[in-house]
Amino acid sequence: xxxxxxxxxxxxxxxxxxxxxxxxxxxxxxxxxxxxxxxxxxxxxxxxxxxxxxxxxxxxxxxxxxxxxxxxxxxxxxxxxxxxxxxxxxxxxxxxxxxxxxxxxxxxxxxxxxxxxxxxxxxxxxxxxxxxxxxxxxxxxxxxxxxxxxxxxxxxxxxxxxxxxxxxxxxxxxxxxxxxxxxxxxxxxxxxxxxxxxxxxxxxxxxxxxxxxxxxxxxxxxxxxxxxxxxxxxxxxxxxxxxxxxxxxxxxxxxxxxxxxxxxxxxxxxxxxxxxxxxxxxxxxxxxxxxxxxxxxxxxxxxxxxxxxxxxxxxxxxxxxxxxxxxxxxxxxxxxxxxxxxxxxxxxxxxxxxxxxxxxxxxxxxxxxxxxxxxxxxxxxxxxxxxxxxxxxxxxxxxxxxxxxxxxxxx
Numbered sequence: 001x002x003x004x005x006x007x008x009x010x011x012x013x014x015x016x017x018x019x020x021x022x023x024x025x026x027x028x029x030x031x032x033x034x035x036x037x038x039x040x041x042x043x044x045x046x047x048x049x050x051x052x053x054x055x056x057x058x059x060x061x062x063x064x065x066x067x068x069x070x071x072x073x074x075x076x077x078x079x080x081x082x083x084x085x086x087x088x089x090x091x092x093x094x095x096x097x098x099x100x101x102x103x104x105x106x107x108x109x110x111x112x113x114x115x116x117x118x119x120x121x122x123x124x125x126x127x128x129x130x131x132x133x134x135x136x137x138x139x140x141x142x143x144x145x146x147x148x149x150x151x152x153x154x155x156x157x158x159x160x161x162x163x164x165x166x167x168x169x170x171x172x173x174x175x176x177x178x179x180x181x182x183x184x185x186x187x188x189x190x191x192x193x194x195x196x197x198x199x200x201x202x203x204x205x206x207x208x209x210x211x212x213x214x215x216x217x218x219x220x221x222x223x224x225x226x227x228x229x230x231x232x233x234x235x236x237x238x239x240x241x242x243x244x245x246x247x248x249x250x251x252x253x254x255x256x257x258x259x260x261x262x263x264x265x266x267x268x269x270x271x272x273x274x275x276x277x278x279x280x281x282x283x284x285x286x287x288x289x290x291x292x293x294x295x296x297x298x299x300x301x302x303x304x305x306x307x308x309x310x311x312x313x314x315x316x317x318x319x320x321x322x323x324x325x326x327x328x329x330x331x332x333x334x335x336x337x338x339x340x341x342x343x344x345x346x347x348x349x350x351x352x353x354x355x356x357x358x359x360x361x362x363x364x365x366x367x368x369x370x371x372x373x374x375x376x377x378x379x380x381x382x383x384x385x386x387x388x389x390x391x392x393x394x395x396x397x398x399x400x401x402x403x404x405x406x407x408x409x410x411x
Contacts, residue, residue, distance in 0.1 A: 027388050029126045039346070055407075056407050131146055172189075175224075213235075243284065300344070321344070345387060347389050384399065
């Protein structure tokens with residue numbers, strides 16, 4: 001499928017420039033600064049009235065499941081539009097975090113590609129200083145100037161390495177470390193120079209999985225861990241060579257949930273009733289500690305708090321929220337009040353959950369029982385995208401492109 005080629009950019013000139021100062025609460029990449037889905041902010045309100053938290057603004061961003069990133073007072077996300085109205089296109093949006101006013105947007109031709117679901121964009125924009133990086137379902141990687149949306153460079157990575165497109169397109173969010181830019185395109189991903197888009201290394205032409213790279217330091221050595229189409233692997237970030245691997249085949253090659261790493265342990269989980277496992281990595285040797293079907297993450301990874309995993313298990317429409325003890329794989333509890341699916345992150349030791357039907361929920365990370373604190377209807381279905389919390393505000397979207405910003409600042 002051809003991507004790109006009629007780009008358009010729209011900028012509100014009076015909004016260019018810093019809007020609010022950079023804050024420690026910025027959420028500038030997929031799963032946050034620590035790449036674990038957990039915010040360390042403390043100045044927020046977990047309890048609200050029956051009316052729910054105050055809505056600050058709402059915007060339309062098009063069909064898709066891309067999450068949200070925030071830095072320097074700007075909010076970035078993506079969506080697809082134009083179905084039935086001529087040319088279908090992806091659009092990257094940049095909004096003022098406080099007011100929701102559109103600062104800039106950039107569009108390029110891209111098919112909606114609704115294969116057994118709504119379709120639209122999958123990857124989340126990554127912010128790195130003065131630049132933003134996005135990846136399309138067809139493997140088009142674009143570097144923008146963060147403040148005004150000017151394209152610095154663009155490259156069809158999939159065409160450059162001649163890789164096979166996964167069934168539902170590329171979904172990994174770009175990862176930036178120093179001068180390197182990593183995307184899950186090709187067998188075990190591809191590395192580029194973030195300033196120029198020049199390919200530094202590649203790992204093969206096979207269809208990729210749908211997860212994003214997770215950076216890690218193991219035994220004093222830098223490592224990138226990736227859930228590929230048929231295995232989980234540890235990659236040398238300098239040259240792309242595989243350091244270790246463990247085969248994990250899932251129906252349709254849908255390994256989507258990012259691995260969770262603690263010490264020498266790696267937790268992996270997949271949907272389609274594949275289940276989960278805890279692995280131990282010792283050099284190139286990988287040993288399975290346990291495997292069961294108590295957690296089947298279809299899309300989004302769990303969060304790990306005090307040795308317990310919290311996440312949605314089961315395919316869309318049949319999913320439930322579960323808590324597992326990581327050391328043993330034992331299921332602690334199951335909660336079925338989320339309409340068959342949802343997504344979550346954590347703020348400290350509290351869970352921030354969006355239900356499939358658009359209910360926002362705060363709950364304690366209690367391994368003994370599900371302990372709800374607050375619940376309110378904040379948007380409409382279908383909500384499969386992880387909510388984001390940044391600087392006292394929560395951002396949620398649904399598949400049809402309703403993006404909302406809610407105030408959770410302390411009272």
